[in-house]
Amino acid sequence: MRFLLVNHIQNAHQSLRASRMRSFLTMIGVTIGVASITAILALSGGASKVVSDQVDTLGGNIAVVRPGKTTDPLSGLAQVQAERSFSTSTLTEYDLTTVAAIPHIQAVAPVMILSGVIKASSVAPNDSAIVASTPELATISHLETSSGQFLDPSVKQNTTVIGVQLSINVFGTEQSIGKTLTIRGQSFTVIGVLKRLNQPINYNGVDFDNAAIINFASGKQLNQGVSQLQQIDVQADSVAHLNQAIIDVNKSLIVNHQGETDFSVLSGVQISQPTSQLFYAIAGVSGAVAAISLLVGGIGIMNIMLVTVAERTREIGIRKALGASNRDIAWQFLIESLAISISGGLVGYILGYVVAFGITTSFLTFDPLLNWQIAVTALSVSVVIGVIFGLYPAFRAAHKDPMDSLRQYN
Amino acid sequence: MAQIPTPPVIELKNLKKRFGIGDAEHFALDGMDLTIQKGEFIAIMGPSGCGKTTLLNILGLLDRSTDGEYFLDGQDVSTIGQRRQAQIRSRQIGFIFQSFNLISRLNVIENVALPLAYKGVTRLKRLRLASDILANFHLNEREYYMPYQLSGGQMQRVAIARALVNEPSIILADEPTGNLDSRSSHIIMEELSDLHKRGNTIIMVTHNPRLTTYASRVITMIDGHIDTDTFEVFQLPDPLAKRPLGVIPEPSPKKPRRKKAATSTTPKRKQK
Numbered sequence: 001m002r003f004l005l006v007n008h009i010q011n012a013h014q015s016l017r018a019s020r021m022r023s024f025l026t027m028i029g030v031t032i033g034v035a036s037i038t039a040i041l042a043l044s045g046g047a048s049k050v051v052s053d054q055v056d057t058l059g060g061n062i063a064v065v066r067p068g069k070t071t072d073p074l075s076g077l078a079q080v081q082a083e084r085s086f087s088t089s090t091l092t093e094y095d096l097t098t099v100a101a102i103p104h105i106q107a108v109a110p111v112m113i114l115s116g117v118i119k120a121s122s123v124a125p126n127d128s129a130i131v132a133s134t135p136e137l138a139t140i141s142h143l144e145t146s147s148g149q150f151l152d153p154s155v156k157q158n159t160t161v162i163g164v165q166l167s168i169n170v171f172g173t174e175q176s177i178g179k180t181l182t183i184r185g186q187s188f189t190v191i192g193v194l195k196r197l198n199q200p201i202n203y204n205g206v207d208f209d210n211a212a213i214i215n216f217a218s219g220k221q222l223n224q225g226v227s228q229l230q231q232i233d234v235q236a237d238s239v240a241h242l243n244q245a246i247i248d249v250n251k252s253l254i255v256n257h258q259g260e261t262d263f264s265v266l267s268g269v270q271i272s273q274p275t276s277q278l279f280y281a282i283a284g285v286s287g288a289v290a291a292i293s294l295l296v297g298g299i300g301i302m303n304i305m306l307v308t309v310a311e312r313t314r315e316i317g318i319r320k321a322l323g324a325s326n327r328d329i330a331w332q333f334l335i336e337s338l339a340i341s342i343s344g345g346l347v348g349y350i351l352g353y354v355v356a357f358g359i360t361t362s363f364l365t366f367d368p369l370l371n372w373q374i375a376v377t378a379l380s381v382s383v384v385i386g387v388i389f390g391l392y393p394a395f396r397a398a399h400k401d402p403m404d405s406l407r408q409y410n
Numbered sequence: 411m412a413q414i415p416t417p418p419v420i421e422l423k424n425l426k427k428r429f430g431i432g433d434a435e436h437f438a439l440d441g442m443d444l445t446i447q448k449g450e451f452i453a454i455m456g457p458s459g460c461g462k463t464t465l466l467n468i469l470g471l472l473d474r475s476t477d478g479e480y481f482l483d484g485q486d487v488s489t490i491g492q493r494r495q496a497q498i499r500s501r502q503i504g505f506i507f508q509s510f511n512l513i514s515r516l517n518v519i520e521n522v523a524l525p526l527a528y529k530g531v532t533r534l535k536r537l538r539l540a541s542d543i544l545a546n547f548h549l550n551e552r553e554y555y556m557p558y559q560l561s562g563g564q565m566q567r568v569a570i571a572r573a574l575v576n577e578p579s580i581i582l583a584d585e586p587t588g589n590l591d592s593r594s595s596h597i598i599m600e601e602l603s604d605l606h607k608r609g610n611t612i613i614m615v616t617h618n619p620r621l622t623t624y625a626s627r628v629i630t631m632i633d634g635h636i637d638t639d640t641f642e643v644f645q646l647p648d649p650l651a652k653r654p655l656g657v658i659p660e661p662s663p664k665k666p667r668r669k670k671a672a673t674s675t676t677p678k679r680k681q682k
Contacts, residue, residue: 007527018515318511321472322572323500323528325493402472406511 004328005335012336015308023340026304029297030344030385031351034378036290038352040283041377043359045369054202055267061106061239062140063246063267064203065099065232065253067091090262091229098256099234102248104241109137111204111231112219116184118212120170128166129211130183131204132219140233143208148177148192150213157218161192163209183212184222200365204231234265242267294381297344298389305337305393309400316397317405330398337390338383345382349375417484419580419611420446420469425478427464427634438464439475440634446613448579451606453625454615461634462615463584469613470503470582471495500528504573508585510565512557512572519544519553522572529576543571547601563594570601581605583614587621599624 016023055062067089093110100108112132118124137143138150150161160181167176167190176190200207220227234249236242246265253263309316316329324332356368427439438461446452454462467473468480471487480487482498490498504525505511512521523540531539544550547567557565566586573581583602587595595618603624606612614625622628630637 004527004530006533014515314511315513315515317472318513319524319528320496321470321499321505321511322525323496323503323576325496325528327493328496328528403467406472406507 004331008332008335009339011332012339015336016339022304026297026300026340027344027347029293029300030341030382031297031348033290033294033297033385034345034348034382035352035355036286036293037381038349038374038378039356039359039368040286040290041374042353042356042368042370043364044280044283045371045374046356046360046366047364049369050199050366051203054199061236061242062203063234063236063242063249063265065091065095065234065249065263065265067229067231067263089229090257091232092256093227093229095253095256095263096229096232098252099232099249102245102252104237104245105234105249106237107136107139107233107235109134109140109233110216110227110229111137111206111233112216112223112228113206113230114184114219114222114228116222118166118170118181118183120179120181121172122170124166124170125210127207127210128169129206130219130222131206131208131211131213132216132222133213134216136235137213137233140235141202141204141208143197143213144195145192146195147175148190150192151215155191155215156189157215157221158186158188159191159215160188161194161213162190163194163207163211164196165207165209166212167193169210181212183214186218186222188212188214188218198365204233294385298341298385301337301340301386302389302393304340305333305390306396308336309333309393309397312397313400313405313408316400317402317408320400320402321406326398329400330394333394333397334387334390337393338386341382341386341390342379345378345385348382349378352378416448417481418445419448419450419483420444420613421479421481421484423479423481425465425468425475425480427461427468427473428476437634439468442478442635444629444636444639446611448611449606449609451603451612451624451626452614453622453628454613454631455617455619455622455628456631456637460631462631465631466582466584466613466615469580470505471499496528500525501576502578502580504576504578504581506566506570506573506581506583506586508588510557510562510569510589512565512568514557516557517553518549518555518557518560518568521557521568522575525572525576540571540575543575544568547571561594562590563597566590566594566598567601570598574605579611581610581612583612585615585617587616587618595621 096108096110099105110133114130114132116130118128118130131137133151135151135153143150145161146164148161149155151159160183162176162181164174167174170176170181171179174193176193179190180187181190182188194208194213197208200209202208214222216227234245236245246267249265253265254261257263319329319332353368353370360366360368422442422444425439425442425444426437429436429438438459440461442461442465454465456462464473468475471482471490474488482490483502487495512518513524516524519537519540522544523536526536526539541550541553544553547570549564549567549571552560552564552568557568560568566589570586573583581602586602587598590598599621602612602614606624606626614621616622627640629639
């Protein structure tokens with residue numbers, strides 16, 4: 001290549017500037033493709049990071065037991081997922097006591113999510129959750145009350161701790177201690193209001209700001225006396241013992257379930273996966289859109305490069321007469337297509353983050369993930385597109401017959 | 411094997427170039443035998459379509475012959491690879507075209523510096539060399555002009571500067587003055603003649619018999635082969651210059667050797 005690289009880059013710059021509109025339109029295809037890839041990666045990465053960060057801040061000694069076998073989130077996309085709240089859980093109360101008895105396990109809390117209407121002076125929005133659990137939930141999930149107290153084994157049955165947003169929604173105030181609300185037609189007295197957490201996405205799958213937490217026994221009572229466990233939160237006494245605890249939990253639950261692994265024990269990053277399943281679905285769809293856009297963008301590049309080669313046939317002839325080898329000519333045009341795709345990719349990368357930040361600040365509560373892997377992905381995608389779709393035009397240019405090229409009417 | 415100290419720069423043996431196939435088959439070159447020594451200034455003349463330009467393109471390695479042999483500096487061209495051919499074009503051959511063939515996107519100095527890029531000269535040095543050679547052609551005030559801002563004569567001077575910037579030993583000119591008025595033609599021819607005096611081999615195709623006065627040897631072609639060929643330097647350029655186009659000097663001023671290509675009697679060389 002000798003000293004020609006710089007020369008080729010200058011040349012590409014010059015020729016792209018000479019036909020600004022055309023280069024710009026060609027770039028757009030790649031820009032949109034790279035922008036969607038960047039946005040997807042930033043958003044799904046951000047969502048997973050939120051949950052795994054939560055697990056980390058909770059001490060990293062948390063595991064959860066969930067009903068059903070957790071499959072690979074991407075393969076799960078292929079079939080329609082049954083809505084969890086309608087299917088009967090495979091976890092039982094007996095599992096709860098078994099897990100609690102395992103050594104090195106500090107605390108165990110059931111999470112039983114009920115559907116139903118919460119109302120007081122006004123009806124709470126539909127997305128408000130009813131959670132039946134035990135007092136340990138507060139220690140495992142670090143729930144704190146801003147006023148009143150959390151559930152307590154000694155308190156009466158029909159009491160509830162509510163999230164601050166729910167309190168505002170149904171009572172119009174954050175100060176709702178002692179007031180009554182009805183859940184599924186039964187009255188509950190508010191004994192505590194939680195501090196604002198601002199974590200709508202978490203490993204419990206419940207937005208505690210907008211939830212009413214009731215006693216496990218009351219929850220069963222509302223559910224015809226049957227427990228329905230969506231999840232069992234397990235806290236080991238230390239991070240070092242977590243792995244051993246998980247193995248023990250698995251062993252004893254398999255015995256409970258007559259050898260069927262119809263449950264899964266998850267820890268660390270795994271916990272966040274089902275939470276981000278929605279993001280995988282969105283990412284899958286937008287990934288397909290991005291791929292199509294990149295393909296179309298690439299074809300656009302190839303098209304324009306072929307036009308450029310045809311336009312510059314005479315120039316190719318002249319260059320060959322002046323001593324350019326086939327390889328020199330090929331590089332010249334390849335670098336030109338790379339210039340289009342890389343600049344499209346750079347603009348796309350920036351645009352992708354603009355979109356990602358736009359979405360998160362207006363709809364979501366987490367920040368998009370910013371890391372070098374995404375930058376490298378965006379860059380390499382655009383380089384690959386430039387090379388794949390630039391090779392053929394470059395090859396065509398290189399193999400033009402110099403004499404025919406010189407004879408071409410200018 | 412008689413060893414000749416310096417092989418001829420160019421040696422053609424029964425060179426043929428065919429265009430078209432079947433009914434449309436047509437030999438642009440039909441058995442050319444030609445030997446060119448270093449330092450010759452050759453003018454090739456002949457009617458349109460007699461294969462002059464084809465010959466020049468083959469000599470300049472822009473085209474390949476269909477049949478026959480072409481030795482460049484004693485080396486058989488058909489054995490030279492594509493990359494090496496490009497290198498030879500870059501280092502040994504300078505092209506001058508009738509239509510100038512400047513790259514319209516590039517300005518004057520970039521055009522002139524272009525061959526240096528393919529030779530692998532650094533950018534700064536390229537521009538300095540190009541600037542130097544443009545100064546020789548009195549074009550240093552036009553360095554940053556675009557080609558369309560120049561007159562025909564200036565464009566051709568730029569093209570010649572570009573052909574010479576690599577200091578090639580062989581200069582191939584295809585009707586270099588075909589698009590120019592007589593005054594510009596004169597300037598261009600003076601330049602070529604100057605180059606010849608400095609020892610370059612020049613092969614020029616022309617329609618204008620006046621220009622043959624600058625040449626050391628005139629070859630006329632017809633139907634793809636050599637019609638007449640003279641090794642002699644013309645002693646009296648002026649009377650010859652007034653001869654009408656295409657007419658061969660019949661009363662030869664100084665016994666110019668003449669031969670029909672059909673019964674080719676080119677000097678036989680015993681080297682292969």
